[in-house]
Amino acid sequence: MSVSAFLEAQKHQAGRHLSLAVAIGTLAGFLLIAQAWCLTEVVGGVIFEQRDLGQVMPWLWALLGLFLVRALLAWGAQQTAFHAAIRVKLSLRDQLYRHLQRLGPGFLSGQRTGDLANSLSDGIEALEAYYARYLPAISLMALVPLSILAFVFPLDWLSALVMLVTAPLIPFFMILIGKGAERRNQRQWRQLARMSAHFLDVIQGLTTLKLFNASRREARMIARISDDYRRGTLSVLRIAFLSSFALEFFSTVSIAMVAVLIGFRLYWGEMDFFHGFFVLLLAPEFYLPLRNMGSHYHARMEAIGAAERMLEILQTSPPSAPAGDGKTLAAPPSTIQFQGVGFTYPDGRKALQGLDLRIQAGEALALVGPSGAGKSTLLNLLLGFLQPQQGVILIDDTPLSGLDPSSWRRQIALLPQRPSLFPGSLTDNIRLADPAASDEAVVEAARMARAHEFIEALPEGYRTPVGEAGRELSGGQLQRIALARAFLKDAPLVLLDEATANLDLHSEELIRQALAELAQGRTLIMVAHRLSSIGAARRILVLDQGRLVEQGSHSQLLTEEGLYAGLVRSYTGGR
Numbered sequence: 001m002s003v004s005a006f007l008e009a010q011k012h013q014a015g016r017h018l019s020l021a022v023a024i025g026t027l028a029g030f031l032l033i034a035q036a037w038c039l040t041e042v043v044g045g046v047i048f049e050q051r052d053l054g055q056v057m058p059w060l061w062a063l064l065g066l067f068l069v070r071a072l073l074a075w076g077a078q079q080t081a082f083h084a085a086i087r088v089k090l091s092l093r094d095q096l097y098r099h100l101q102r103l104g105p106g107f108l109s110g111q112r113t114g115d116l117a118n119s120l121s122d123g124i125e126a127l128e129a130y131y132a133r134y135l136p137a138i139s140l141m142a143l144v145p146l147s148i149l150a151f152v153f154p155l156d157w158l159s160a161l162v163m164l165v166t167a168p169l170i171p172f173f174m175i176l177i178g179k180g181a182e183r184r185n186q187r188q189w190r191q192l193a194r195m196s197a198h199f200l201d202v203i204q205g206l207t208t209l210k211l212f213n214a215s216r217r218e219a220r221m222i223a224r225i226s227d228d229y230r231r232g233t234l235s236v237l238r239i240a241f242l243s244s245f246a247l248e249f250f251s252t253v254s255i256a257m258v259a260v261l262i263g264f265r266l267y268w269g270e271m272d273f274f275h276g277f278f279v280l281l282l283a284p285e286f287y288l289p290l291r292n293m294g295s296h297y298h299a300r301m302e303a304i305g306a307a308e309r310m311l312e313i314l315q316t317s318p319p320s321a322p323a324g325d326g327k328t329l330a331a332p333p334s335t336i337q338f339q340g341v342g343f344t345y346p347d348g349r350k351a352l353q354g355l356d357l358r359i360q361a362g363e364a365l366a367l368v369g370p371s372g373a374g375k376s377t378l379l380n381l382l383l384g385f386l387q388p389q390q391g392v393i394l395i396d397d398t399p400l401s402g403l404d405p406s407s408w409r410r411q412i413a414l415l416p417q418r419p420s421l422f423p424g425s426l427t428d429n430i431r432l433a434d435p436a437a438s439d440e441a442v443v444e445a446a447r448m449a450r451a452h453e454f455i456e457a458l459p460e461g462y463r464t465p466v467g468e469a470g471r472e473l474s475g476g477q478l479q480r481i482a483l484a485r486a487f488l489k490d491a492p493l494v495l496l497d498e499a500t501a502n503l504d505l506h507s508e509e510l511i512r513q514a515l516a517e518l519a520q521g522r523t524l525i526m527v528a529h530r531l532s533s534i535g536a537a538r539r540i541l542v543l544d545q546g547r548l549v550e551q552g553s554h555s556q557l558l559t560e561e562g563l564y565a566g567l568v569r570s571y572t573g574g575r
Contacts (some may be wrong), residue, residue, distance in 0.1 A: 002504050003304050006311045007130065013091040014131060017084030024077040028070050029144035029289075033151055037282040044274045047188035052165055062288040073316035077136065085132035089124050095312060096120060102318035104385040114200030118192060119313065123306040130303035133296045141171070141293040150287045155275045156266075159258045162284050166254035173246045190308075191232060195225050246409040251287040258283045328407040332492035333395045334361045336382070336523075342390030342546075351377035353546040355391070361492070364524040366537035368567065373543035375527040379495050382525070384408060406575045413491040417498045419482035421473070426455055427462045429481060432487035441488060448517060450510040476507025494518060540564065 001009070042059045045051040096119070100108065108116075145167060153160040202209070202218050209215040262280055265271040338357040344350050349458050351374045355497060359365065367375040380386045381393060384405050393400040400408065413433070423431050430442050437445075442462065446452040454477055458464040465474065473481070486494060496515070518524075528534045540557055542550035542564045557564040 001311065001315070005305050005313075007127075007303055010092060011089050012133075013088045014084035015087060017087065018131070018135060019085060021077045021136045023145070023520065024080060025136060026143045026147070028077065029140070029285075031066055031070050031073070031146050032285050033143075033148060033282065034065060035070070036278055036285070036422040036468045038063045039281060040274055043277060043389050048273060071158070078132075080473065081132040081136050081166070082128070085128045085130075088131050089127060092125050092127070092310070093120065094311060096124075099314055099316075099318070103313075103316060104383075105380070112201065114197030114199035115194070115309070117200065117311075117389055118196040119306075120310045122192075123310060126302050126306035126446050129296070129299035130147050131282065132291075134299040134303070137289065137293040137296045141289045144194035144258040145286050148282050152279055152282060152286075156262070156271070156279045158261060159283070162254065162257050162261065163283070164252065166257070167287070167290060169250050169254075170247055170287065171293065173250065181241040187232065187305075191229055195229055198225065199220070201342045219300055222254070247291050251291050255283045255286060272377040279324065287452045306355060308515065327402055328404050329395070329411060332361065332411060335359065335393040335396055336393075337495075338378075338391065339387045339394065340391035341393060343368035343374075343381065343386060343388055350546045352381075352388075353547070355548055357541070357548060358525065359525070361523050362521065363539065364519050364526075364537050365539040366526050366528045366543060367541050367549075368528045368564065369543035370567075372545075375543055375544040376497065377546075378543075379497060379525070381529060382410065383494065407453060407490045407569050411491055411493050413489045413494045415479070415482050415486055415494070421466050421481065423466070423479065425460075425463045425465055426458075426481065428490060429466060430484045435483035437488055442484075445484040445488035446480075449480045449514050450483050450486045452476070454480075474507070479507070479511055480514070483511065483518065487514075491522070494525070496524070498527055506520055542567075 038059045042056045045056050045059075065086060066347040100116070124386075131225065145163070149160055149163060152163065163285040199222060202222065206215065209218055259280060262271065262276045266276050268431065338355045341352055342350070343352045349372070351372075354380070355374075356536055364541070367378060369375060381388060382400075384400065387401060395403060395408070422432075427439065427442050430445060431437050433445075434441070439462075443452065446455055446462075455464070524537075526534070526537060528537075534540060536553070538553065539551060541548060542557065542562070544563055549555055550560065550564050552560075558568065
């Protein structure tokens with residue numbers, strides 16, 4: 001689907017508002033013709049028929065009424081068109097958010113946050129002028145001039161012919177010039193997305209940049225990128241101004257041609273004043289919708305540039321079927337099997353190759369291996385964020401792809417390396433695992449996660465508000481909040497992605513104690529980037545370049561003198 005077709009396909013989200021806005025605008029066009037007629041009656045009556053004020057007063061009152069009604073119609077058309085645009089924006093934003101949720105973290109991890117944020121905020125807002133101004137203008141461009149021609153032809157076919165011949169020149173040159181601006185505008189939106197992504201990355205990593213004395217270098221780079229964007233924007237504006245000049249030039253010349261023809265025929269007595277003046281008043285109004293459409297054409301260019309990224313996101317196929325289309329688990333699984341599972345990333349990197357693995361319920365195992373060996377990919381496959389490209393993952397005897405994703409994920413508690421907290425109280429954040437949980441259950445989960453003491457020490461306790469990403473809390477406190485979620489969810493399968501990384505010794509010990517308690521009676525799969533965190537594992541799986549090269553207990557693997565033994569020696573400094 002092209003970007004233009006995508007924008008057209010969203011029109012139905014506006015309901016009847018767009019059609020109503022066009023109908024109101026067309027009605028205002030008819031009133032404009034009536035206004036020109038009234039004004040012609042007043043001027044002609046005063047100048048040629050020597051009418052006094054009392055005689056033309058009815059026409060003046062009619063003019064006043066037409067002015068007021070046209071003003072109300074203009075306001076109504078504008079409000080209706082903006083309501084249409086708002087409906088489209090809300091619907092499209094909802095589509096994008098829901099589709100991003102279906103795409104999952106597997107897709108989001110490969111995207112730049114600033115790029116997505118720009119598409120969901122500024123990109124969607126850029127569509128407002130397209131639906132509120134451009135689409136109504138393109139309909140009125142045809143309806144209003146045709147209505148005027150219907151009145152002009154019987155009175156002055158020559159002026160009507162001039163209008164009919166010159167009118168197509170305005171949109172023709174507008175499109176001719178606008179095509180170049182459209183390509184440049186799309187390039188500008190892509191550049192804006194990259195600039196937004198880079199700027200957000202710099203802001204998020206500002207502390208690291210300060211530590212390495214690189215903040216000034218990044219500031220200079222942002223200044224250079226901003227200047228490049230400014231130059232590109234000015235080049236688009238130059239073409240836009242050229243388009244506006246062409247529109248004004250051709251409309252002015254066309255109106256002048258009509259005026260000259262009417263003037264000569266009035267001078268030669270071939271035309272009466274009433275008809276000539278009436279047609280002359282309508283001539284500028286005939287070209288006005290064409291000029292308005294030209295001035296709103298930049299809204300189309302901006303919308304196409306903004307919608308390009310949205311269409312790309314919406315056309316990305318989600319890795320799993322929508323919730324509710326698969327089998328629902330009635331009980332916790334007894335076995336998880338990987339049969340010949342393979343997965344390759346779009347850049348060609350093989351994350352997993354022919355993986356065969358069987359995990360029993362209640363088993364605690366650790367995944368170790370060099371960076372890029374496929375450990376995190378295995379977790380993402382289990383979560384359903386990615387789908388195997390070869391082989392199958394069986395939950396008992398059912399393929400994971402045949403399970404309802406929401407039903408399967410209710411069986412899983414995930415403890416990532418960097419837990420996410422959201423604006424709200426600590427109770428709200430813990431209760432994300434079970435929205436129906438009581439306050440007592442939340443407190444008990446926090447106790448088991450060794451988080452109760454530090455929460456109680458806070459000024460507002462469990463009602464303490466936390467900011468985005470939990471910036472008021474330390475890394476150890478964040479992990480214990482995530483652990484409290486896992487205890488509250490009470491899921492039979494627990495996935496850990498190095499939950500003790502980057503913590504102080506005291507926090508690490510508290511989390512180890514809580515993890516040992518969490519592992520009781522549950523299946524535990526942990527990704528271990530540091531070998532000190534595999535103490536709770538009964539079986540260790542060693543991955544290398546996507547293949548399972550070793551498995552066994554810590555002592556068994558040390559005696560085999562394989563990859564695991566080498567990793568242990570590297571970690572302990574050869575001891």
